[in-house]
Amino acid sequence: MPDTMQLRDGQRFGRPETGWRLRLYTIIFEADTREGRLFDIVLLGFIVASVAVVIADSIESVHARFKTLFTVLEWIFTAAFTTEYIARLVCVRRPLRYARSFYGVIDLLAVLPTYFAILVPGMSALIDVRVLRLLRVFRIFKLAEYVDEFGALGQALYSSRRKILVFMMFVMLVVMVM
Known part of the structure; x- marks a missing residue:
């Protein structure tokens, strides 16, 4: 379908x-x-x-x-x-x-x-x-066909949220130390 x-x-x-x-x-x-x-x-x-x-x-x-x-x-x-x-x-x-x-x-x-x-x-x-x-x-x-790709990107970001959070926290710690 x-x-x-x-x-x-x-x-x-x-x-x-x-x-x-x-x-x-x-x-x-x-x-x-x-x-x-x-x-x-x-x-x-x-x-x-x-x-x-x-x-x-x-x-x-x-x-x-x-x-x-x-x-x-x-x-x-x-x-x-x-x-x-x-x-x-x-x-x-x-x-x-x-x-x-x-x-x-x-x-x-x-x-x-x-x-x-x-x-x-x-x-x-x-x-x-x-x-x-x-x-x-x-x-x-x-550009409606790109709305589906936006949804796929959003789903990928949501699925990787823990990895992104760990990375962002690591970057913040490095910035604070420097």
Whole structure:
């Protein structure tokens, strides 16, 4: 049985058969069409611009000077990413499967911090989680196959955790002695 990450989105989430949902699905999920490539380029531009705003906003002097602009831009990005997330849910036949997938969770985490910061004022520190929007680049560049390799690397590190801990402790002892 093939791994779910290797299955095409159409098989996992349910490609619509006809109508406007199929057209929307083709634009959003299939980058081999002209509209799909344009969608991916615009999405990539929004992701990069959004992350640039998050980084610039984290610098206190820049934040003080451009706070209003950053707030407006953040709401524009949040509205765009929310619209895209809803469009992805609407155009697939199994929206819950998409919402629980790796990219569905990343898409949701890309918009939730802004809404949480408004609803719960103490959660404004969570707003830096917006940098997770950068993970969406994996979808655009078709890097999903590397997610499996990342999992294998994580499993190898976990299996070797005792050896790594002994090595790190040895290095710390050497540093302390020197």
